[in-house]
Amino acid sequence: MSKASALLAAGIALGCWSNLASAASQEPIQPVEPAVIKEPAKVELGKKLFFDPRLSRSGAISCNSCHNLGMGGSDNLKASIGHQWQQGSINSPTVLNSSLNIAQFWDGRAKDLREQAGGPIANPMEMASSHELAIQVLNSIPGYRAEFKQVFGQDRITIEEVTGALAAFEETLVTPNARFDQWLRGDKQALTLRELAGYELFKNSGCVACHNGVAVGGNSFQKMGLVMPYQTDNKAEGRAAVTGKDADRFNFKVPTLRNVALTYPYFHDGEAATLTQAVDVMGRLQLGRTFTPDENAQIVAFLKTLTGDQPAIQYPVLPPSEDDTPRPEPFVK
Numbered sequence: 001m002s003k004a005s006a007l008l009a010a011g012i013a014l015g016c017w018s019n020l021a022s023a024a025s026q027e028p029i030q031p032v033e034p035a036v037i038k039e040p041a042k043v044e045l046g047k048k049l050f051f052d053p054r055l056s057r058s059g060a061i062s063c064n065s066c067h068n069l070g071m072g073g074s075d076n077l078k079a080s081i082g083h084q085w086q087q088g089s090i091n092s093p094t095v096l097n098s099s100l101n102i103a104q105f106w107d108g109r110a111k112d113l114r115e116q117a118g119g120p121i122a123n124p125m126e127m128a129s130s131h132e133l134a135i136q137v138l139n140s141i142p143g144y145r146a147e148f149k150q151v152f153g154q155d156r157i158t159i160e161e162v163t164g165a166l167a168a169f170e171e172t173l174v175t176p177n178a179r180f181d182q183w184l185r186g187d188k189q190a191l192t193l194r195e196l197a198g199y200e201l202f203k204n205s206g207c208v209a210c211h212n213g214v215a216v217g218g219n220s221f222q223k224m225g226l227v228m229p230y231q232t233d234n235k236a237e238g239r240a241a242v243t244g245k246d247a248d249r250f251n252f253k254v255p256t257l258r259n260v261a262l263t264y265p266y267f268h269d270g271e272a273a274t275l276t277q278a279v280d281v282m283g284r285l286q287l288g289r290t291f292t293p294d295e296n297a298q299i300v301a302f303l304k305t306l307t308g309d310q311p312a313i314q315y316p317v318l319p320p321s322e323d324d325t326p327r328p329e330p331f332v333k
């Protein structure tokens with residue numbers, strides 16, 4: 001049980017809520033808890049892997065290339081640039097708070113961070129390596145061999161260890177202490193009246209039906225274009241690609257709105273360049289409501305209060321390759 005839900009259970013049992021606690025508990029959004037780091041050595045190893053471009057065939061692309069931790073865990077591009085400058089097929093979602101998601105990817109095809117992490121390494125459009133090659137590279141590097149052995153207690157590095165370490169690192173990438181969370185926790189000065197008005201609109205107009213919980217999203221799949229169809233040239237089918245059901249066509253994982261001010265452009269096709277555009281589209285297509293420019297600006301002001309403390313990352317020093325480390329192949333067709 002999380003600390004918050006334990007508290008909640010205790011509060012209900014004792015029937016002794018202070019006004020403050022009961023006010024916060026009635027909100028459809030809950031604060032982000034700071035990461036609890038149980039296995040620091042594994043997290044540190046995962047961080048190295050996250051920044052290591054040698055997991056890619058070109059030796060130039062790391063997880064951080066498309067999930068830049070200095071840019072809200074995204075690349076701020078409509079679609080990512082992959083191996084040999086290939087155009088990605090879908091917008092890169094943030095890795096920040098992704099541990100809170102019900103599943104990974106826009107269509108939820110990976111059940112958790114571990115399952116997800118093997119994907120990009122072997123995706124020919126992304127890092128274009130293979131699990132075998134990535135493991136061969138890592139096994140040839142004495143610094144990695146020693147570190148994996150220290151963390152996992154085995155002599156040979158496996159792909160399960162790689163994805164496990166990456167997931168352990170990603171679990172630490174939460175962003176607590178947003179101004180909105182300070183407000184939720186009882187600091188009534190943390191938001192301006194305008195931001196609060198935006199939050200009221202966000203609740204009353206129905207955005208919270210899909211964007212709720214700790215991540216303000218991430219916990220369900222919903223139709224894009226519920227009231228009015230969404231027009232796009234993007235080929236993505238959404239959840240239907242996983243379930244094969246026609247009813248799931250254009251159902252996408254509701255993105256988290258945590259740090260949304262940093263993760264432009266928006267939507268799976270990256271077609272909304274600004275928050276103003278994204279809020280306008282959401283209002284019309286999901287709720288059948290056209291916001292006035294002032295209402296839109298109020299909601300945007302609220303969304304900007306969802307930026308939390310960004311992970312304080314010290315750039316890792318990566319262990320050097322050896323003479324027998326397979327060399328990068330940036331230009332091989």
Ligand code: HEC
Nearest residue numbers: 062063066080081082090091092093098104105106120126
């Ligand atoms: C070339 C760009 C690129 C690289 C490199 C890349 N990713 Fe991604 N990542 C993406 C894109 C695009 C998606 C969305 C794909 C989809 O949903 O179909 C994604 C999705 C994800 C997600 C799911 C987030 C969510 O909310 O669903 C996670 C987690 C993630 N990547 C982690 C990683 C890790 C770890 C690595 C390194 C092993 C990595 N990525 C390398 C572009 C990239």
Ligand code: HEC
Nearest residue numbers: 206207210222224252254255266267268278279282283286
């Ligand atoms: C019926 C569910 C639903 C409702 C209601 C809804 N959204 Fe969304 N929202 C989604 C889905 C699904 C997406 C992803 C759509 C896509 O990428 O194709 C999304 C995406 C977004 C994004 C872009 C996030 C990103 O990282 O790309 C923003 C911003 C957003 N919504 C804000 C709002 C606001 C503000 C409201 C109320 C006016 C709202 N949403 C109402 C389901 C909903």
